[in-house]
Amino acid sequence: MVASPPSTDAVLKRSKIEALKERSQHLREPVATELLEPTNRFSEEGAQILKFHGSYQQDNRDNRVKGQEKDYQFMLRTRSPAGYIPPQLYLTLDRLADEYGNRTLRATTRQGFQLHGILKKNLKAAIAAIVRSMGSTLGACGDLNRNVMAPPAPFRDRPEYTLAYEYAHRIADLLTPQTGAYYEIWLDGEKVISAEEHPDVKAARQRNTNGTIFPHNEEPIYGDRYMPRKFKCCVTVPGDNSVDLFSQDLTLVVITDEQGNLEGFNIYAGGGLGRTHNKEETFARLADEIGFVQAADVYEAVKAIVATQRDYGDRYNRRHARLKYLIHDWGVEKFKAKVEEYFGKPLEPFRPLPPWRYKDFLGWHPQGDGKFFYGLSIANGRILDRGNFKLKSALRKIVEEFQLPLRVTPHQNLLLCEVSPDQREAIQHILEEHGVRDVTALDPLERYSMACPALPTCGLAITESERAIPGVLERIRRLMNRLGLQNEHFVIRMTGCPNGCARPYLAELGFVGIVPDTYQVWLGGSPDQTRLAEVYMERLPLAELETALEPLLVFYRDRHQPGESFGDFCHRVGIPALRQFAANYVPSSAPKRYRVDVRADQYQQLKALAAAKGLSLAALTREAIQRYLEQARSTNQE
Numbered sequence: 001m002v003a004s005p006p007s008t009d010a011v012l013k014r015s016k017i018e019a020l021k022e023r024s025q026h027l028r029e030p031v032a033t034e035l036l037e038p039t040n041r042f043s044e045e046g047a048q049i050l051k052f053h054g055s056y057q058q059d060n061r062d063n064r065v066k067g068q069e070k071d072y073q074f075m076l077r078t079r080s081p082a083g084y085i086p087p088q089l090y091l092t093l094d095r096l097a098d099e100y101g102n103r104t105l106r107a108t109t110r111q112g113f114q115l116h117g118i119l120k121k122n123l124k125a126a127i128a129a130i131v132r133s134m135g136s137t138l139g140a141c142g143d144l145n146r147n148v149m150a151p152p153a154p155f156r157d158r159p160e161y162t163l164a165y166e167y168a169h170r171i172a173d174l175l176t177p178q179t180g181a182y183y184e185i186w187l188d189g190e191k192v193i194s195a196e197e198h199p200d201v202k203a204a205r206q207r208n209t210n211g212t213i214f215p216h217n218e219e220p221i222y223g224d225r226y227m228p229r230k231f232k233c234c235v236t237v238p239g240d241n242s243v244d245l246f247s248q249d250l251t252l253v254v255i256t257d258e259q260g261n262l263e264g265f266n267i268y269a270g271g272g273l274g275r276t277h278n279k280e281e282t283f284a285r286l287a288d289e290i291g292f293v294q295a296a297d298v299y300e301a302v303k304a305i306v307a308t309q310r311d312y313g314d315r316y317n318r319r320h321a322r323l324k325y326l327i328h329d330w331g332v333e334k335f336k337a338k339v340e341e342y343f344g345k346p347l348e349p350f351r352p353l354p355p356w357r358y359k360d361f362l363g364w365h366p367q368g369d370g371k372f373f374y375g376l377s378i379a380n381g382r383i384l385d386r387g388n389f390k391l392k393s394a395l396r397k398i399v400e401e402f403q404l405p406l407r408v409t410p411h412q413n414l415l416l417c418e419v420s421p422d423q424r425e426a427i428q429h430i431l432e433e434h435g436v437r438d439v440t441a442l443d444p445l446e447r448y449s450m451a452c453p454a455l456p457t458c459g460l461a462i463t464e465s466e467r468a469i470p471g472v473l474e475r476i477r478r479l480m481n482r483l484g485l486q487n488e489h490f491v492i493r494m495t496g497c498p499n500g501c502a503r504p505y506l507a508e509l510g511f512v513g514i515v516p517d518t519y520q521v522w523l524g525g526s527p528d529q530t531r532l533a534e535v536y537m538e539r540l541p542l543a544e545l546e547t548a549l550e551p552l553l554v555f556y557r558d559r560h561q562p563g564e565s566f567g568d569f570c571h572r573v574g575i576p577a578l579r580q581f582a583a584n585y586v587p588s589s590a591p592k593r594y595r596v597d598v599r600a601d602q603y604q605q606l607k608a609l610a611a612a613k614g615l616s617l618a619a620l621t622r623e624a625i626q627r628y629l630e631q632a633r634s635t636n637q638e
Helices: 008-012 016-022 031-035 044-053 087-099 120-132 159-174 181-186 199-206 295-312 323-330 332-343 391-402 421-433 469-482 542-559 566-573 575-584 600-613 617-637
Strands: 055-059 072-077 105-107 113-118 233-236 250-256 262-269 288-294 363-366 372-376 406-408 414-419 492-495 509-515 518-523 534-541
Touching (some): 016 044, 031 044, 031 120, 031 181, 044 181, 072 120, 087 105, 087 120, 087 391, 113 120, 120 181, 159 199, 159 233, 159 250, 159 262, 199 295, 250 295, 288 295, 288 332, 295 323, 295 332, 391 421, 469 542, 509 534, 518 542, 542 566, 542 575
Parallel strands (some): 233 250, 492 509
Antiparallel strands (some): 055 072, 072 113, 105 113, 262 288, 363 372, 372 414, 406 414, 509 518, 518 534
């Protein structure tokens, strides 16, 4: 059985980036040449190929001055399968953030770390230091397989979790670019190997099953043009949706027998969340059930799916180039048939699975081997020192003192692993003395929220996200408290553009930047991230947040069923009913309004501060007066 060649149209119609990849000499040029040039930036072509090496060229938009050159800097992203970060790598990243970056680290939604603010002249030193500390940035960006995700929990007494972790690493190895360009450019040809590949992975990479590889090519799986677009994988266990599995191009679900022995993997494919505003042909999509594969055949199945997307994905229109569009256009059965051509035999029927549940693993948990792990919540993944909150210093001290490995979670948090019982109290003390809150002190709205970096560094950002969401969560909590919903919470996610890096389209309440200070509002996702949300409002200025959300929360408060989450309620009643209720909503106890005179200069100051904090002028004024009254009351009591 031989796979059919791509259509003539697919061969002839290619984007400029496709030609650029083909003439890059397997990712060497123009990066190698331009790195030696005494400039602070790469050309547009150089920046495209640089992505494959794990770096994005950015500029700090806060520092833009009209008529002057942009403030060019670089983001570096680690490739860390299953989120594993050895202690020496974490300490290196911490040092690089201070030495070359903006003094912060950022945990990503794909279980890696990002360094921001690196200058071109320091890129080589930074990447070399990461590689020599058992890390890598190769393939963390670009048109190839990205970081392979897995549930981060290091349960030693649950074989399925160990298997998911191991196979995340093996699939990552299988799909890692084989070009020597990475070591030639960043380490002057010194190939540093952090771990030996599994022999089955090595063999599978060279086995040409029905055209799945390019024999005698430096890139046997990817060839000269790599993938049409990025490709995202994860490996998980039945019931654990900590990885947002429905958003992935390819998901493998570990299936074991009653004794915990590996039988094989269920396969999902075709998920993806990136879209473009006002382009209806782009859309978020959930992955489909594809079939089951025996453990011995898993590498051939992965190669078959990758080859199908590699050879038939759209290489002309990059907005249509993800695997989700191929499966949408073809249908699952045609896609499955093509995969089976490459695979060489039919896939087995999909095995039954329990319901999927979101897990964040925060707080203390036994590993099952006498040791513990601690899940640390990190607001939007940003590790920094600010005022009395010194998370970065606390983590550095803990890792230095106890040499603990870490795992980054898919929701931008961290797990401190391999903690012995006699270390727990000391670790808790270090966190407390550095102002780091325990998970029990977190508002659940914050615990279950996510935001992308957005401004000022992301070149795709339309508006704020990471810097805006703390104020948004605070305002939503105040509103909920006023409405008698103080014991409720739901999943809130925000992005500064429609690409969806924080996966807002799976949230119960999603904010997607559309113009500055204005967001699309998405409602109806599942609290376990198993259902897509829908657009409720095309444009919500952040200043009108309370006005827009109050009717929805009142509707939920008065009409939800016992135990029904906000997202499930919105999905059940439907977007038209939500809009109708909001249109007819009149606050039952609208507060009487009073006039308060202020000087003109005070008014302008209040107006500017309200805009900076994303609040309405009225909300900011009420907050300021309330704080003044509380302070005065406290002073009088003393």
